[in-house]
Amino acid sequence: MELRTATNNPDQTKELAASLSRLVKSGDLVVLTGDMGAGKTCFTQGLAKGLGIEGRVTSPTFTLANTYDGRLVLNHLDVYRLDDPSETLDLDLPEMLETGVTVIEWGEQIDAVLPADRLEIEIRWPENGEDDKRVIKLTAIGETWLQRSGDLARATGEWATKC
Numbered sequence: 501m502e503l504r505t506a507t508n509n510p511d512q513t514k515e516l517a518a519s520l521s522r523l524v525k526s527g528d529l530v531v532l533t534g535d536m537g538a539g540k541t542c543f544t545q546g547l548a549k550g551l552g553i554e555g556r557v558t559s560p561t562f563t564l565a566n567t568y569d570g571r572l573v574l575n576h577l578d579v580y581r582l583d584d585p586s587e588t589l590d591l592d593l594p595e596m597l598e599t600g601v602t603v604i605e606w607g608e609q610i611d612a613v614l615p616a617d618r619l620e621i622e623i624r625w626p627e628n629g630e631d632d633k634r635v636i637k638l639t640a641i642g643e644t645w646l647q648r649s650g651d652l653a654r655a656t657g658e659w660a661t662k663c
Contacts, residue, residue, distance in 0.1 A: 521550025573600025
């Protein structure tokens with residue numbers, strides 16, 4: 501199941517993510533892909549806010565993983581700098597996937613080691629070059645997310661009309 505949405509600025513990207521925070525459950529995996537600088541960390545910040553996480557949420561580009569406590573634990577990974585998917589073993593990815601919600605930026609780089617049950621979110625700059633606008637595609641993969649496809653459609657409805 502695939503949904504296409506758009507946001508007009510970073511604040512709307514955060515609002516979209518916050519609306520999706522109501523749907524996530526412990527054990528969920530959210531994989532963020534897309535263009536450099538298009539808003540993967542911005543999306544994660546909105547999700548964190550929706551989970552009641554206070555404080556600054558930053559991209560773990562150099563630390564590779566950050567953990568935040570809120571309504572659910574948020575495990576935030578950035579695997580951009582990994583050379584090989586097997587390096588995820590050092591991150592204890594299987595254990596992270598058992599606790600809280602795990603968000604992985606640049607997840608396409610380790611696709612081979614990721615579970616099939618996940619929500620993939622691709623964030624791209626629009627082809628017409630509008631500066632602040634983002635085109636966002638959400639793909640529910642696996643039984644867990646397919647069962648929530650109606651909830652996903654309702655949560656993204658406000659933004660779906662902007663495509």
